[in-house]
Amino acid sequence: MTLLRPRTFLGFDFGMKRIGIATGQDLTATTTALDAVRVTDAVPDWAGITRLVNSWKPDALVVGVPFNLDGTEHGMTHAARDFGAQLQQRYQVPVHMIDERLSSRAAQQVLASNGKKRPKPHTQASKQQIDSVAAQIILETWFSEQRIKQ
Numbered sequence: 001m002t003l004l005r006p007r008t009f010l011g012f013d014f015g016m017k018r019i020g021i022a023t024g025q026d027l028t029a030t031t032t033a034l035d036a037v038r039v040t041d042a043v044p045d046w047a048g049i050t051r052l053v054n055s056w057k058p059d060a061l062v063v064g065v066p067f068n069l070d071g072t073e074h075g076m077t078h079a080a081r082d083f084g085a086q087l088q089q090r091y092q093v094p095v096h097m098i099d100e101r102l103s104s105r106a107a108q109q110v111l112a113s114n115g116k117k118r119p120k121p122h123t124q125a126s127k128q129q130i131d132s133v134a135a136q137i138i139l140e141t142w143f144s145e146q147r148i149k150q
Contacts, residue, residue: 007059010052011139012087013100013131014063014080019044020131022139023056029143033132044083046090053091061087064100064138098142100134 006027013020017039024031037048063084066076081097088095 008056009060009062009139009142010056010058011062011135011142012064012083013134013138014066014076014083015039015131016042016076016079018128018131019049019083020128020133020135021049021052022132022136023052023058024136024139024143026143026146029140029147031136031139031143033129033136036128036131036135044086049087050090058093060094060096061091062096062098062139062142063087064135065097066100096142098138098145100138100141 004027006025009024009026011022011024011031018036019039020036021034022031023034034052035048037045037052039045061084063080065080065084066074068074084095084097
């Protein structure tokens, strides 16, 4: 009998100011929001991302790719794809892309439903929290889609 080993993933909610990050494993599809990393002058905090990659040793990465509500692409769509390509090149692990429309709005709703006041959008801590929960939602969505395909 072969026992399945859970695979570890990191999920990313790419943004031009912050990148929300979450971790999860595919056996039970559980996820946890981690700290967001800053983006300065269009350059992600690669040292911070590397620390997380080294700590979690993911088997794969999942990047949320934003689209307009009608499914068309915009500037952030291309930037997120470029970020995914950079992740793959730097860390040499598979990178999966997933449509992440409305993940930040869903993150705000999750935070509100967990009994927390709706984060005020102007506070840095609340923005980081929203981004990381959005990354968690991106990863959960990816796990759900993989289960449907099986």
